[in-house]
Amino acid sequence: MGIRTWGYRPHETPVCTNEAREGFGMFLEQNRGAIGRPHMPAYWSLGFQLSRWGYGNIDVLKETVNRMHRYDIPYDVQHLDIDYMERRLDFTYDKENFAGLPEYLQELKKAGMHNIIILDPFITKDEEPGTYRPYDLGEEMGVWVNNSDGVTPAVGQAWPPGDSVFPDYTNPRTVEWWTQLCLEFKNVLDYDGIWIDMNEPSNFLQGQFPGCADNDINNPPYIPSISDRSLAQKTLCPDSKTYLGEHYNTHSLFGWSQTAPTFHAAQQATGKRAFVLSRSTFVGSGKHGGHWLGDNFSQWKDMHYSIIGMLEFNLFGIPYIGADICGFNYNTTYELCLRWMQLGSFYPFSRNHNAEGNMEQDPAFFGEEFAKISRATLRIRYSLLPYLYTLFFESHVHGNTVVRSLMHEFTSDQQSRGIDTAFLWGPAFMVAPVLEEGARSVDVYFPEATWFDYYTGYKVPSAWRGTYATVAAPLNKIPLFIRGGYILPEQAPATTTTKSRLNPFGLIIALNEQGEASGSLFWDDGDSIDTIENENYFLAKYTYGAGNLKTEILKNGYRGADSLRYNKITILGLKLKPHAVTLNGRAIRRDAFSYELNGVRAALRDYEKSRGHGKSQ
Template identity: 45%
Template sequence: MKLKRVAVTVILVVMGTTTVLSQECLSDSLRINCYLWEGATQELCEAKGCTWCPSSMDELAPSCYLPPNYGYNIDGPISEIPEGGYRINLKRSPASNISYVGADSEEISTFFYFDSDERLRIKITDNTDRFEVPLEIKPPANPGGENPQYRIEFTNNPVFSFKVIRVSSGAAVFDTSLGGLTFANQFIQIVNKVPSTNGYGIGENEQLSYRHDFSKWQVFPIYTKDDAPLGNKNVYGAHPTYTMVEPDGSTHTILFLNSNAQEFLLTPAPSYTYRTTGGLLDIYIFMGPTPEEAVGQYHQAVGPQPIPAYWSLGFNLCRWNYNSIGNMNATIERTREAGIPQDVQFGDLDIMFDWLTFTYDSNATYNNFSGLPEFIRELKTRGIHFIQSVNAQISSEERRLPWYEPLRLGHEMDVWVKRPNGTPSTGTLWPGGEHEGWDKPAGPGFGGPVHFTDFSRPSAIEWWRIICAQYRDVLDWDGLWLDMNEPASWVSGDVVGCADNLINHPPYTPGITNNISDLTICPDHVQDYGILYNTHSLYGWSQARGSFEAIKPLFGTNRTFQLSRSTFPGSGQWAAHWLGDNFSTWGNLASSLIGIMGFNLFGTPQSGVDICGFYGRPSEELCTRWLQVGAFYPYSRNHNVRSTSEFDQDPASWSEASRNSTREALMIRYTILPYMYNLFYIHRVRGGTVMRALWAEFPGDQVALGVDTQFLIGPAFLVSPVLTEGATEVEAYFPEGSRWFAYRNGAEIEEAGSVILTAPFGVINLHVRGGYILPTQEPALNTMLSRQNAFGLIVALDGSYAARGEMYWDDGVTHAEVQDEGVYFRSTLLYIDGNLTQTVVNDAYQGISGLEMDSIRLFGAPSIISTILLNGEEHTDFEIHLPGNELRVHNLNIPVNSNYMITFLP
């Protein structure tokens, strides 16, 4: 029977007995805060029934903390549940006379659902009707199973707690034995004592190290907000999930599926204290055990990103304040003349009439964009796609009627977020700001009144489809840039303010910036999903989903593209992401690696940042180094802000030396795009990251666990960038037990460990990992051209002189549903015993016919190659390149979609 698969240990206290509790001061690292507000004193603490003992460890360590008998006790027998698992009813401990905010639930239930051998769900709730996140969690690939990776221990001494233990190692991946379980109407808390200090994730915020620092107490708040990323404060997205590498290298990922204002407190125990202000506890544990398996299981549950349009993986150009078609085209032309590839051009607010979304300034009222539709059509003949910025906030000024169709039709179709009295919520944002001039700062009083689209309403999705179709009839855009969708406003709450109630002013607010109505909609305003108190952080997620559903029919069988600033688990199914309004600083360059690797964990692998920074003016050195590393972001876009001191930072605006550096880096990107594209295919079918840290491949390497100044594209392409001003060398780490070869010449790294690499102004260090085969393609100025070119392979041999890889190829534009029907090409590649073979697995994509696999670069052969046989026939067009003894083979002219064998003889 399914229930018997999981070993369960129950340790119960005989009912009616008394547990003697020590009155000695508890170690700072093990304390759970009992007084969450500032100004705790012994008098206030003890008046709540808490324990007082001055802390000595950290200023955030509490002096007022919970006694060990605080919590819940098991109430009645443990019962089996039909889905497979257990239900445990709990009753608040008689000794728990402490209440954080009031309205504690006296009775709650804990459900353990054994979803699969790799996935466990834990749900804790009371008997009231509580908000649950409307995200569909996909069933596991192999439900049930007979060999679970976990077992569960319960105890009731002195209060209920449980542990989820990895069977193979005995590590407790979830351990609530520190206590602190709280379930109140507007305050829920659970504390997880973790098995190691190698934790990663939780967002969205700017983290200064990828690995969490458990040496001190610190808070990661989560609540979507339009705010520039500076430190631990909450910004655009909400991702209550982390991945942890355990002491033996096994790895798990945990999701807390909740959308209320919330926070994670890190403590030296080590532990994560999770607090949220509503909903319930709905916890998913993905057991891995490898890092990519754990993260992949999470991605498959929340929904992986579809394979992106191939062109969207090319280089993207954008800026706010081109101000005219002439300036925009001048940027595109100098990029082309510099030999720098470009696939995408963006339009920002400046193309709009008076900053009204779904318009363009056709009469040059403020900026000269007359002729924009013809210009976009002409760009497409050059292979450049066009993406336009749109906002969900629609100008609500009656003077816009009847000509402003988004407002007129929005009223007619009833698409707005509502106040409690049923009238539309009204904030302020961009519309009208253009005619006021830029000298007036953005904020309250700037711009004009707006209503907010409610994407949880079916009528709103149909309305969005209609106005997007009308807009595309005018401007033939290829994708949408969903901005300001936290949702942002420049007035807090509403132009008429927010009501004074416990929804708008809850008894506890996590450590977010200001309060939960700050520069956004009042929490008691209403969507179809429910009140914004529960749904606020789902707004960008719902827009990405609703917009994708609405515009998908406009493109027939072709893929479109969406770029969303606000995200939530599952957003990657509908949109890529950039990390918002960053700064032109070396610190933001370094933190970009951490942020993008984090979003690869979160399930949006096509992520990037504004290369060279959005705010501020970068030096040429900073921008050049940023363009070097940005060439290898999964999503690569250069963008900057409108400014009173106008300047350009696009790659062709710098010196010849800088342009040469950017050209080389981006041409390498375009060369390895087939390898990167295959990684997106792998993500689509089984989850996993595109950009990852070294520990994702080497979880047992203690040094690799802390490296966040390098990153891998997939398992095999290592980027070691310059991240500090004035540096002409970098310290790169190469894990033991692997071979690494310089991308440019095949030279092998001679010793594992930390290595100093030279990095002059125009150079970024790139290495290929032994044991892997990377498909490549001759680059060009855009993917429309490069996709017509010959393919190649980079074959890097491991210590056994073997390598393997795979290749996926399709038309680059057709929907995933067609891909699922098998309309693609896929092959496996293997090098062993001197023989390189391709085995075709699927050959249903006709468009690959006529393309050839033309070249090979072989790294790390055991001896100098003197003879090459292609399917048994000698091939003589090859040479050895020093200093790395790299073998380069040319003019193979093999049909890409054929089985072949190439033999390399000494």
């Protein structure tokens, strides 16, 4: 009934042949070519995001935002769940409890932040005629899913008061209707993106009213074990009619069919790269939107399952993926939420969100120490956003995964195939979170490669390769490792990406056993439409070998790259102490670089070169 997963554990470990990693990548690239390659997200959408169903009023929202800022926690995006609406009606806002919301959103924008509004796929039909434009216009345009007669709208109940009807997004007229309403609402609330929820579609009446006819479509001989009643449970009758046919055949396409129109409407409304987050997805949904793993629970096992879901959706072609950090249902605990904040800091889509009636769980709520640890971990995320953004570029252009399993990179390694407790950003950055209550260490598997501890730059002992090693993980730390042979671009972090994008860059060069490494940096203005297709971007390739760091400019189509400034280059794994460093033949002052023998780390500071062929030797 559609790809709607919020964290389940597969019963068996998948089997992978010993084909080369390049072959696996080619398969994914061909698959994306058929279903549509993932969209290129806006840079700001890679920042940390905060949400809650249950702010209740604008004062609670403001206090939450203010305490995040008091603790200087990196934070780019504020979401608005259904409590911002007037009586939970789409395309409205509560002018009593959220009085001044339009003006407040403008304040957030001035501070360099962005905001996301939620919209649901059902429209109440019981307002006074002429008082609720979304329904009146929809009636006029004939955009609803109909009953089996193909004429009368199918009716259900959901969040809005009274009965609701359901837009049929497979109908071109519905796309026109939806686009028009999204454009009009932009003039009411100046949103930056749209979160579409409940789009399986959900129906609280579970097919009991007006009742599904007793026929072979509504009651087929075989009913999947997920339902103990009928295929209409919590959704529409299977014999309902859509533009493409019976709901029985189009149910799994509902969220998919809503995502593309929402993407284009948001892009048209904002004039910028679209942000769309959808609960219901299908093959190809990644071309126009991202996904979160649904209504999870504040439980340790759900935190673990989120890694599985994240890896799966990258294979599905939906790399912009994450789970509700700290859990959606139930009250969280201090330790669970802290460990989840550490893990969630490395979800591609990083958002803390929970349900109405539960305790607050934003990272500023728990006090100074919690905020300090969360801030430190998020600052690591923000410092590595240039690397993450480059991975999304490669995903958009080639169809690559952004987050991947160890098996993906080490296909011939039998041990790597069953690991779902750690993951990689691209090929080079390993995240090994704490997933058990009370644990202060993690057993980490290190495939055959050179690895470095992210925090210290120390090389992981060779004896650990191809086996598990117990790594210290005190409450204030999530174990992170860099794979030798790769160069990761970084940037000094800030409290928003609006600010961090103005900061100096750096390179982390992690050498393999041959003393070599390579990597790349993609850079554009971060939110303009089709910068890649229009070649309005900067792309550099970095290679290091024989003591030389070289930069090759592959594309120089973004003038904003002229101001790129590198002030730190860190080299991990040097075997000999460097006695001199030159930049394009010019000697660098001795006090401008340092070398740590115990950490085999070398750092070159104040490297203020925007582009060109730099050499260190």
